Amino acid sequence: MNANRIVVKLGVTIFSLFLVVLFPMGFVINQIFSGFYYSQVQKQIEQLASRYAAEISASTSSMTVTMIEMMSAFADVKSLVVDAEGQIVANSGVSWRPLNSLIPKEEMNRLASAKAVQIEMVDPVSQERFVASGQPIVSEGRFYGAVYVLSSVDVIDRSLQKVRGSLILSGVGAFFLALGLIFVLSRKLSEPLVRMEKATRRIAKGELDTRVDIPSNDEIGSLAKAINDLAVDLQRYRDTRSEFFSNISHDLRTPMTNLEGYANVLREGLYESEEEKHKYLDIIHDESKRLTHLIQDLFELSKMEEGKISLQMEWIDLTEVVELAIRKVEPKAKHKKLVIRADMPQQVPFVYADGQRMQQVFMNLLDNAIRYTESGSILVEIRQAGPGKIATAVEDTGIGIPEEELPWVFERFYRVEKSRSREHGGTGLGLAIVKQLVEMQGGTVQVSSVPGKGTRFEIILPIGGDSP
Numbered sequence: 001m002n003a004n005r006i007v008v009k010l011g012v013t014i015f016s017l018f019l020v021v022l023f024p025m026g027f028v029i030n031q032i033f034s035g036f037y038y039s040q041v042q043k044q045i046e047q048l049a050s051r052y053a054a055e056i057s058a059s060t061s062s063m064t065v066t067m068i069e070m071m072s073a074f075a076d077v078k079s080l081v082v083d084a085e086g087q088i089v090a091n092s093g094v095s096w097r098p099l100n101s102l103i104p105k106e107e108m109n110r111l112a113s114a115k116a117v118q119i120e121m122v123d124p125v126s127q128e129r130f131v132a133s134g135q136p137i138v139s140e141g142r143f144y145g146a147v148y149v150l151s152s153v154d155v156i157d158r159s160l161q162k163v164r165g166s167l168i169l170s171g172v173g174a175f176f177l178a179l180g181l182i183f184v185l186s187r188k189l190s191e192p193l194v195r196m197e198k199a200t201r202r203i204a205k206g207e208l209d210t211r212v213d214i215p216s217n218d219e220i221g222s223l224a225k226a227i228n229d230l231a232v233d234l235q236r237y238r239d240t241r242s243e244f245f246s247n248i249s250h251d252l253r254t255p256m257t258n259l260e261g262y263a264n265v266l267r268e269g270l271y272e273s274e275e276e277k278h279k280y281l282d283i284i285h286d287e288s289k290r291l292t293h294l295i296q297d298l299f300e301l302s303k304m305e306e307g308k309i310s311l312q313m314e315w316i317d318l319t320e321v322v323e324l325a326i327r328k329v330e331p332k333a334k335h336k337k338l339v340i341r342a343d344m345p346q347q348v349p350f351v352y353a354d355g356q357r358m359q360q361v362f363m364n365l366l367d368n369a370i371r372y373t374e375s376g377s378i379l380v381e382i383r384q385a386g387p388g389k390i391a392t393a394v395e396d397t398g399i400g401i402p403e404e405e406l407p408w409v410f411e412r413f414y415r416v417e418k419s420r421s422r423e424h425g426g427t428g429l430g431l432a433i434v435k436q437l438v439e440m441q442g443g444t445v446q447v448s449s450v451p452g453k454g455t456r457f458e459i460i461l462p463i464g465g466d467s468p
Contacts, residue, residue: 015178015179015182018178018182022171022174022175026167026168026171029167030164030167033160033163033164033167034160037156037159037160037163038131038156041131041151041156042118042131042133044151045131045132045133045149045150045151046116046133046135046149048077048133048149049079049116049133049134049135049147049148049149050135052068052079052081052135052147052149053135053136053137053138053146053147055068056068056081056137056144056145056147057137057138057139057144058139065081065089065090066090068081068090068147069081069090069091069092072092072093072149073092073093076093077092077093077149077150078092078093078094078130078149078150078151079091079092079093079094079147079148079149079150080092080094080097080103080147080148080150081145081146081147081148082103082108082145082146082148083144083145084112084143084144084145085102085108086102086103086104086105086107086108087100087101087102087103088100088101088102088103089145093150094121094148094150095123095125096121096123096124096125097121103146107119107134108146111134111136111143111146112136112143114136114138114143115136116133116134116135116136117132117133117134117146117148118131118132118133118134119131119132119134120132120153121150128152128153128154129152129153129154130150130151130152130153131150131151131153131156132148132149132150132151133148133149134146134147134148135147135149189220192215192220192224193220193223195212195213196212196223196224196227199211199212199227199231200227203227203230203231203234208231208234208235208238209231209235210231211228211231212224212227212228214228236408236411240408240411248294248298252291252294255287255288255290255291256291258283258284258287259284259287259288259291262280262283262284263284265280266280266281266284297429297430297433298429300433301429301432301433301436304433304436304437304440309440311353311354311357311440311441312354312355312356313352313353313354313441314352314353314354314355315350315351315352316350316351316352316353316354316355316358317348317350318348318350318351318358318382318390318392318461319344319348319382321355321358321359321362322342322344322362322380322382322392323342324359325359325362325363325366326340326342326362326366326380328363329363329366329367329370332367332370333366333370333378336370336373336374337375338370338373338375338376338377338378339376339377339378340366340377340378340380341377341378341379341380342379342380342381343379343380343381343382344380344381344382345382345383348382348390349390349463350463351390351461351462351463352462352463353441353443353461354437354441357437357440357441358437358441360433360437361433361434361437361438361459362380362392362394364430364431364433364434365394365434365457365459366378366380366394367430368430368431368457369394369395369396369398369455370396372396372398372399372455373396373397373398373399373454374398374399375397376396376397376398376454377396377397378394378395378396378397379393379394379395379396380392380393380394380395381393381395385460388462388463389460389461389462389463390460390461390463391458391459391460391461392458392459392461393456393457393458393459394456394457395454395455395456395457396454396455396456397453397454398454398455399451399452400449400450400451400452400453400454400455401447401449401451401455402451403449403451406447406448406449409431409447410431410432410434410435410445410447411432434457434459438459438461441461442461442462443459443460443461443462444459444460445457445458445459445460446458446460
């Protein structure tokens, strides 16, 4: 199996996290069980020793000690009874502490002060360890001796070993169960990513109709949707680029053919009068201007997309910029018998922008409006668009734009209704340039249109800080 596969990496990561959690948790559970079991045993022998001590202190019969010894033997409990001098007077199962032997003095001193003793004893023969609880025998304030009750540590350890075995068995079961779940989960999580990787490779090879199934609404689903959107955008880009090159080839070939043809007519002297000669020269001049405009648009758009264009930002009077743009395009409008109307307030706040570039924006919009308007008028409007914003709109009564085309009109290489666009001229670069320039100056551009009634472009610019 390839260790670089995401299913392996994901599985190893989840498995490592599982082990990181499992081992400390197992250690903590073992400590809890051990501490609980030891404390329970300790508590039991303390209670039993206290009960024996209480029975002896409350009884006046000399048989009480013998009865407790017998009870301990019957219950298989090891116990010792010592007198006030520390001498063992009763023994039940503690073979290494014979009768009449003495308890260590430091233990007797503690017991004599009415304090319990917790000690550990070891059988010297079997090396078996015991925990013991010693409780003093006190009656009417007088110390009479003590009772020791013992419990084997080895028995406790054997019981704990059984518990540990159960825990280990449970842990091994959980381990294999987790291993299976991790494998299934990692496959489930990685399969959509693997499919997306294969799809992106097909897209990279040019199979732009490739689509990825969206498996969920989470981040993986968002990634699948982004890949599908990328494929759609690339396909549209490829189609529009191909169409653009077709259009630009036509738009370049037409003026070049005219230039070559009329230049050849002039060179060969194939004209009948000076008037006809000047007519041909005018055509050559117009076609040259058309070529220059086309090349300039391509150059401008290329610089903007590469971020190599610089702006001369300053405080400008938007009214002056708009009026100058109107004056420059007015001859074209009059030639088509169109009226350009301006609706601008007397006091317009200054905006922080590049005056030359904004004039280029408005001239492009006005030129576009004149090109696609056969009759009626063109309205240029300036208004306040909310706090800190000012809007400038160019609205025509032209042929309009179909609704399905509106989202793409600002894209590079895009032309609305291609055959009609060619009829009206233009390369589809003007609106792309408008959008780039407006956004570079912190503004936005919007479009709305009704086919057969007209189109409205609106530019919204921030006023900026304190205007002059």
